[in-house]
Structure formats: structure tokens, C-alpha cells
Amino acid sequence: EKCPVCNFPLQHEDIYIRCVNPSCPAKEYETLCFFVSKDGMDIEYVGPELLKRLYEQKKIKTIADIYALTRDDLLQVERMGDKIVDKILDSINQRRKVSLSHFLRALGIRNVGEHIAKVIARHVRSLDKLQELSPQELMRIPEVGPGVAQSVYDFFHNKESLEIIKKMLDNGVTVHEEVVEEASENPFKGKTVVFTGTLKSMSRQEAESLIESLGGKASGSVSKKTDFVVAGEEAGSKLDKAKALNVRILSEEEFLKMAGRA
DNA sequence: CAACGAAATGTGACGTTTTG
DNA sequence: CAAAACGTCACATTTCGTTG
Numbered sequence: 001e002k003c004p005v006c007n008f009p010l011q012h013e014d015i016y017i018r019c020v021n022p023s024c025p026a027k028e029y030e031t032l033c034f035f036v037s038k039d040g041m042d043i044e045y046v047g048p049e050l051l052k053r054l055y056e057q058k059k060i061k062t063i064a065d066i067y068a069l070t071r072d073d074l075l076q077v078e079r080m081g082d083k084i085v086d087k088i089l090d091s092i093n094q095r096r097k098v099s100l101s102h103f104l105r106a107l108g109i110r111n112v113g114e115h116i117a118k119v120i121a122r123h124v125r126s127l128d129k130l131q132e133l134s135p136q137e138l139m140r141i142p143e144v145g146p147g148v149a150q151s152v153y154d155f156f157h158n159k160e161s162l163e164i165i166k167k168m169l170d171n172g173v174t175v176h177e178e179v180v181e182e183a184s185e186n187p188f189k190g191k192t193v194v195f196t197g198t199l200k201s202m203s204r205q206e207a208e209s210l211i212e213s214l215g216g217k218a219s220g221s222v223s224k225k226t227d228f229v230v231a232g233e234e235a236g237s238k239l240d241k242a243k244a245l246n247v248r249i250l251s252e253e254e255f256l257k258m259a260g261r262a
Numbered sequence: 263c264a265a266c267g268a269a270a271t272g273t274g275a276c277g278t279t280t281t282g
Numbered sequence: 283c284a285a286a287a288c289g290t291c292a293c294a295t296t297t298c299g300t301t302g
Contacts, residue, residue: 038289038290045287045288046288047287047288047289048287048288050287050288084279084280084281111269111270111297111298112270113269113270113271114269114270115268115269115270116269116270143268143269143298143299143300144299145298145299145300146298146299147297147298147299148298148299196292197292219267219268219269220268220269220270220293221267221268221269223266223267223268224267225267225268238293
């Protein structure tokens with residue numbers, strides 16, 4: 001079953017599908033894939049393959065339907081046992097409560113990534129408020145320009161997406177306000193940090209959220225605005241750039257010590 | 263309005279767990 | 283135990299917002 005307009009198959013290829021057909025299957029499927037992915041709601045044990053089966057069996061169509069899945073729906077899928085079904089349901093339940101920034105990110109609004117989602121969430125505080133903002137009002141938020149403002153506005157003024165949001169709320173999803181807490185004094189407060197290479201003691205993501213919790217910013221690329229580069233094993237090109245720009249380089253040990261985790 | 267830095271998007275490889 | 287499916291990671295390229 002292919003979309004008559006774009007003719008894309010139902011295949012998770014990480015391609016961003018921009019088919020004009022509002023009910024394009026390939027697009028709907030990609031939206032589902034993104035929603036459960038790490039960059040979205042991060043629903044464990046649910047990935048492209050499972051979604052494809054459920055979509056083809058018409059058990060789900062939109063991201064809202066994920067929250068209405070039953071044990072039987074899942075057990076009907078091939079290669080599905082009790083153990084994994086328990087985990088899946090558990091995982092979905094865990095994600096019923098979500099912060100506004102996380103939710104906003106997971107919706108997959110164009111031009112809204114992890115960072116911008118957080119910025120917007122901290123400014124507007126609630127989902128209701130966000131829906132009321134005009135593009136002009138949105139642009140008053142720092143780091144939000146015309147492109148982002150338009151995407152966000154369009155999303156919240158589209159009949160389909162509003163229905164999906166309503167359905168999610170009806171299915172027990174609660175979006176809570178963003179909590180902004182002031183970080184205590186530490187070497188990373190207000191600093192920009194870039195990680196390169198592999199860290200032994202934690203994942204890249206854990207390290208980045210550690211920096212954030214300390215009031216710093218974890219960035220992906222080295223520039224002259226970067227305060228520290230933390231070099232793990234097999235550090236790549238970012239380490240070279242740091243040396244070239246005379247950015248202070250920290251070993252993993254130094255990093256942990258300064259972060260108070262050593 | 264061009265240059266620049268940061269964020270978003272795209273690409274590809276590899277490790278781990280579960281089912282049957 | 284092998285195939286399937288999920289998870290993790292690094293990094294290149296493109297796009298966006300800001301600033302001089």
C-alpha cells in the first residue's frame with residue numbers, strides 16, 4: 001500500500017518525508033517512528049518494525065493511537081511474547097507524563113529540535129499558552145526567528161494536529177510545566193562545553209545532561225565561544241579544532257572532578 | 263545582506279537483547 | 283543459537299538566526 005502521491009513505500013529510511021498528501025502512509029509512518037525514537041518520546045522497545053506491523057494492521061494511525069494500544073493488539077504481532085509485551089506497555093505508561101519541552105520536541109514540528117523546544121517551553125510554560133501565540137509573539141522569544149515561529153504556528157493551527165493532541169490528552173497523556181531551577185555555583189555554570197570521543201564513565205547524553213543540570217550548555221561543534229572541550233577516547237576532529245582555537249581541553253578525569261562526580 | 267556560529271538534519275556503523 | 287529488532291554513537295552536511 002503506497003501513497004498515490006509520493007509513491008514512497010512504508011520503509012523507515014530516516015528520510016524526512018514531505019509529501020503533500022495529508023494522509024500519506026509513508027509520512028504517517030515516519031511520524032510514528034520519530035515519535036518513539038530517542039529524539040522523540042523515547043519509548044523503549046517500540047521501534048520502526050513494530051510500528052510498521054501495527055500500522056499495517058490498522059492498530060495505529062497517529063501517535064495518539066500508541067497510547068491506546070492494548071495487550072491483545074501487541075500479542076497479535078508476530079514474534080511477540082509475554083515478556084516483551086509487558087515491557088512495551090510499561091514503557092508506554094512511563095511516558096504518559098511528559099514535560100512540555102519533551103512533548104514539543106516529540107511532536108516533530110519542523111525546525112524545532114531539542115534545544116529550541118526547551119527554549120520555547122521555558123518561555124511559554126504551558127501547552128495552552130503556546131497554542132494561543134501568534135507568529136509575531138513567538139518571534140519575541142530569543143532564538144526563535146521567522147522560520148521557527150511559522151512552523152510552530154502552523155502546527156498549532158492545523159486541524160489534524162489539534163485532533164491528535166486532543167486524543168493524546170484523552171488517552172492519559174499529561175504535559176506538565178517546565179521546571180527551571182537555578183544551578184548552584186560550579187565551574188560549568190554559564191559555560192559552553194563540547195564533548196568529543198567516547199567517555200568511559202558515562203554516555204555522551206548523560207554527560208550533556210550533567211552539564212545542563214550544572215547550568216552549562218552542551219554544544220556539538222567547537223567555536224571560539226566554546227569554553228571547554230572534554231576529550232574522551234578516540235577523540236575526533238573536534239579536538240584538533242579545540243587546539244587550533246586555543247580552547248581549554250579537559251580529560252575525562254578532570255571533567256568529572258570539576259563536575260563534582262569524581 | 264553576507265558572514266558566522268549554533269542547531270537541525272542526514273548518514274552509516276556497531277553492540278545488545280529477545281524470540282522462536 | 284541465529285536472525286531480528288532495538289539501542290548507541292560519531293560525525294558530515296544543511297539550515298536557521300543573529301550581527302556587523
